[in-house]
């Protein structure tokens with residue numbers, strides 16, 4: 652199934668000045684093709700989550716149209732599953748009950764539910780954890796469980812809001828590998844919000860960069876690298892540099908919160924790396940290497 656966002660506008664009331672409005676999105680358009688993985692990247696407050704929740708049908712837009720497989724979206728539906736940053740799992744339920752919950756809601760027979768559960772737990776290497784309670788498993792496991800719950804009813808579209816945002820750097824890289832292999836096994840049309848340039852390149856077929864100028868799209872970059880992706884690939888570095896430059900423009904020195912600080916840190920680090928690499932290759936050229 653494909654997603655088509657055509658000229659959407661979203662206006663929120665301004666909390667400080669009741670007479671004023673905050674136009675978060677103005678005339679935003681892009682498509683996600685069937686089976687494609689697209690990331691939305693951009694500084695804090697540029698409207699990434701707003702866009703995602705409009706596609707989910709949780710939020711109404713003020714203009715434009717959103718289509719899922721040609722059908723207009725105006726409410727949530729079983730064709731779209733949402734993965735939240737804070738997992739949104741039920742702490743009073745066991746892992747297996749959390750995963751089976753949406754299937755139960757949809758009236759899927761018990762036997763079928765249990766078969767599906769088994770294959771999902773195996774795919775995520777969690778087969779020994781079905782009977783654990785949520786508070787008994789790690790953050791990385793919770794994130795995988797949240798993804799399994801989203802996949803349980805076999806949605807056509809996966810919408811993920813910073814799905815790996817709550818885990819530390821090392822766990823994040825491990826989860827990216829697992830997430831990628833799970834999604835390769837269950838090819839879904841996916842739209843993901845992230846602050847992480849590297850994560851966007853590692854997982855996506857396309858990366859869209861939004862700006863604080865009413866969500867204006869600054870770039871729509873196709874990542875043409877074989878999977879699983881090799882971070883040492885020269886082209887991987889080129890994508891990182893390209894996106895870093897665009898994000899610097901999008902951020903425009905306006906650091907609003909911790910996420911922006913991380914983004915700025917990443918931009919500065921990759922700039923340093925780039926100039927070290929340049930001076931190294933100039934030196935090598937001079938020395939005739």
Ligand SMILES: Nc1ncnc2c1ncn2[C@@H]1O[C@H](COP(=O)(O)OP(=O)(O)OP(=O)(O)O)[C@@H](O)[C@H]1O
Nearest residue numbers: 663664675693694695696697698699700701702910
């Ligand atoms: N329910 C709401 N009422 C009023 N303003 C809102 C509401 N939801 C979001 N906004 C505002 O809309 C703007 C965009 O928010 P959104 O969460 O979409 O940005 P984002 O790019 O996802 O940011 P972050 O990366 O920090 O999550 C922000 O200025 C935010 O304050």
